Amino acid sequence: MIDNLYCYFMKKWTPAKQEKILGTNQRIxxxxxLIDVLSSDETIKLVDKYIRNNEPLHLMGVNADKINELNKNERLKQIVNSCGVINADGASVVLASRYLGKPLPERVAGIDLMMRLVELCENKSYSVYLLGAKQEIVETTAEVLKTRFPKLNLIGYHNGYFKEQDWSNISNILKELKPNIVFVGITSPIKEYLIEYLQNEGNNSVFxxxxxxxxxxxxxxPRAPLWMQKSGLEWLFRVILEPRRLFKRYFFGNLAFLKSVWKEKNK
Structure with a gap:
C-alpha cells in the first residue's frame, strides 16, 4: 500500500510548485x-515569503542520521532533495561542510527554528496546526505554546497515532482549516512520506x-544544557536519556557518516 501511494504522489508531484522561491537558494x-546555505534568520525570512505567497513548502532539516538513511532509501532521497528549503540540523553536517570546503553558515536546530516560527506566526497572525506524538503530549504542547505566545492562532492539533488509510482524513481536516504552518512530530521516514502526500493532495501549508x-x-x-547545545553535543545528551533506542543510531551512525565524508573528500 505504501509503495502504491508513493507511485501515486510521485506521478502527481510537480517541482514547479516550489521553484518560484526555490530558485533564489544557494545550495551545496x-x-x-542537497543543503541550503542558510542561517536561521535567512530561513525565517524565506519561510515568511512562502507563507505570504501562499506557496506550499516542505521545510526539511537534515543531520548525519538522515543523510545516512537517505543514502539507503532512494524514495526518501528523492523526497528530501525535492524540498523547498533544506537546513543543516546537525553539528556534524556543518563540520562536514567545512571539511569539504563548502562551509555552511551554522546549524539550524529544528526545535529552535520551530519556536522562532511560532513567534513569527504570533507576530503576523499566521495560523498553526500541530500533528504528531501521543494525544497527551500534543495537547500539552498546544497548551504550552498558547501560554508562551498568548496571541498565537493555534487552530488545531491531532496526535500521530493513525494509519496510512487515515491520511486522506488528515488531508481533509487540513484543507478545511488551511493552516499556514503545520508542525509534524512523526517518526521518519513516515513523516516525509506523509508530508509529500498531503502536499500532493493540494494542501498549500508550510510543513x-x-x-x-x-x-x-x-x-x-528535557533539552540538553545550553553549553551542550552550543558545543554540538546535543545528540550525546539524547543518547544519555535514551541509550537503548539511540546509542546504535548515533555512535555507529556518526562513525559511518564521518567515514563517508572522508571518502567524498578523497575520491
Missing part, C-alpha cells in the same frame, strides 16, 4: 544530499518535521 551537496520537539516543549523530555 554533501553525500548526495515542517520537528522530530521529538513536542516531547521537549511539553516537558516530557
Amino acid at each position: 551537496t554533501i553525500l548526495n544530499t 515542517m518535521g520537528v522530530g521529538g520537539s513536542f516531547d521537549v516543549i511539553s516537558g516530557n523530555l
Whole structure:
C-alpha cells in the first residue's frame, strides 16, 4: 500500500510548485544530499515569503542520521532533495561542510527554528496546526505554546497515532482549516512520506518535521544544557536519556557518516 501511494504522489508531484522561491537558494551537496546555505534568520525570512505567497513548502532539516538513511532509501532521497528549503540540523553536517570546503553558515536546530516560527506566526497572525506524538503530549504542547505566545492562532492539533488509510482524513481536516504552518512530530521516514502526500493532495501549508520537539516543549523530555547545545553535543545528551533506542543510531551512525565524508573528500 505504501509503495502504491508513493507511485501515486510521485506521478502527481510537480517541482514547479516550489521553484518560484526555490530558485533564489544557494545550495551545496554533501553525500548526495542537497543543503541550503542558510542561517536561521535567512530561513525565517524565506519561510515568511512562502507563507505570504501562499506557496506550499516542505521545510526539511537534515543531520548525519538522515543523510545516512537517505543514502539507503532512494524514495526518501528523492523526497528530501525535492524540498523547498533544506537546513543543516546537525553539528556534524556543518563540520562536514567545512571539511569539504563548502562551509555552511551554522546549524539550524529544528526545535529552535520551530519556536522562532511560532513567534513569527504570533507576530503576523499566521495560523498553526500541530500533528504528531501521543494525544497527551500534543495537547500539552498546544497548551504550552498558547501560554508562551498568548496571541498565537493555534487552530488545531491531532496526535500521530493513525494509519496510512487515515491520511486522506488528515488531508481533509487540513484543507478545511488551511493552516499556514503545520508542525509534524512523526517518526521518519513516515513523516516525509506523509508530508509529500498531503502536499500532493493540494494542501498549500508550510510543513515542517520537528522530530521529538513536542516531547521537549511539553516537558516530557528535557533539552540538553545550553553549553551542550552550543558545543554540538546535543545528540550525546539524547543518547544519555535514551541509550537503548539511540546509542546504535548515533555512535555507529556518526562513525559511518564521518567515514563517508572522508571518502567524498578523497575520491
